[in-house]
Amino acid sequence: MVKFTLLLAFVGLAAAAPFKLNNGFPNPSPSAIAQIEKEAGGTLPNTPLPTSLKANAVQSLQVIAVNEIFEAAYFSSLLHNVTHNVDGYTDFDGLSRDYVIKSLTQIRAQEEMHALGANAILKSAGAKTIGSCNYMFPVTDFKSAITLAATFTDLVLGTLQNVNQGFALDGGQAAEGLVPLLDSIIGQEGEQDGAYRLIQRKVPSAAPFLTAAAGQFAFNAVDQLFIVPNSCPSSSNVSAIGIPAFKTLTLATSSEKPCSTKDTTLTFKTSESSVNGKHIAYISGQNKPVVVPVESVNGMEFKASFPFTKGFSKGLTVAALVNSAGPFMNAAEVANSTVAGPGLIEVD
Missing domain, CATH: 2.60.40 (Immunoglobulin-like)
Structure with a gap:
């Protein structure tokens, strides 16, 4: 018998008050970017950015930005709950509190870097960048938060496969500049996912070939589960991405x-x-x-x-x-x- 869960089952849990990024992100100041890079363990790539991308590549990058901004908010909220000893976020199942705080700080910064990178590419290509919304997180303790993080990271890993294939088929600047960049992010997200599985006492690598997905699934998962309805301002450009809304x-x-x-x-x-x-x-x-x-x-x-x-x-x-x-x-x-x-x- 194997454990079987469905991510959307988390919706039945009581969620905290809507969370909003309020530190200027995803448009931080240069000094804030320097701090994010320090916490993330590395800098934004300094190689030339694409100046021209096809419509499909633009939409894929916008979906990536939506997801990465959500993840920055998710780990910001989780880090806040841990550092402030919120009820349910003080038992780390054998991990030290200092280690958990250090890890979450770095993971949050890395997700912020991914979002900054996606928006920088969109801006360089003359496309609409993505802003933040208000978010809701249907978890009530550290264990459920890590379980949920593992599942949406699985979906990200599947989606990036599809995005990279699209970049390769587009050719030109997308294939030359974005395929290796996304390869590095896939590896980084895989490192995170293995850690989440270990925390749950699971084998770190689930299967020899990870499940594929598509941008429509990633966007709808974030929209259905995590974005507070009608909380995205028009300036965020989330509604302009053009991904169809699925039923739940x-x-x-x-x-x-x-x-x-x-x-x-x-x-x-x-x-x-x-x-x-x-x-x-x-x-x-x-x-x-x-x-x-x-x-x-x-x-x-x-x-x-x-x-x-x-x-x-x-x-x-x-x-x-x-x-x-x-x-x-x-x-x-x-x-x-x-x-x-x-x-x-x-x-x-």
Whole structure:
């Protein structure tokens, strides 16, 4: 039996008051940038930035900026809770408080650097940069915060695969300047993810080939779970990115636990009002997405098989309610047919 959770199940937890970045980020002063670089353990790249990018590359960088600014806010909030001994954030399961504070300080600064880098590229290419919103974090203690961080980092790692492929296909300045840059970020996020898994007493590397994803899933996960509705000012340009809004997809109960060697059936809830005739697509590892029909529809609740033995990997599985039976060759094709999602399932 393996542990099985769905990220959106965290929504049921009580969330703290909305969090807003108030230190000038993501537009810090030069002195603030110098401090961020010091805390992050390195500087922003000083190689030439692209001056011309195709529309898809611009949209991908804007999605990256949305995610990185959210992560900067998330780790700022988590660091605040730890340093101020907020109830639930004083038990580190054997780790020293000083080590946790040092680690979170550096991780926060590294996410700030990623956001600054994405916006710097957008600005250099004459595209709209991304600003901050107000955020809500559905966690109540250090353990749940790390569990959640591991899951959205899994999604980031899957999304950056798709983005890098797009940069390579675009060619020109995107391929020359951005592919190696994103490779370095993928490695850095992987280092973080291994640490989050170790803190949870999991094997540090979940699977030989990590699950793919797409920008639509990353954007909708942040928008559905973490951005306070209607809190993004027009100057943030978040609404101008052009990513379609999906309906939500959650497990009806978080206690369902499929086995690594057996198949099972899951019960989902969705805010999509028309479910009959649709399918669930699962993206796991580097395999072709597995598509199954929805069953036992009861309003906006339904069941779907979870055929883990049909080509799944441990770690992240991305679930999506789609309007086609496929077949789909990759995560991008699933995203283009998605009406609700993502459901982010962790199998460990």
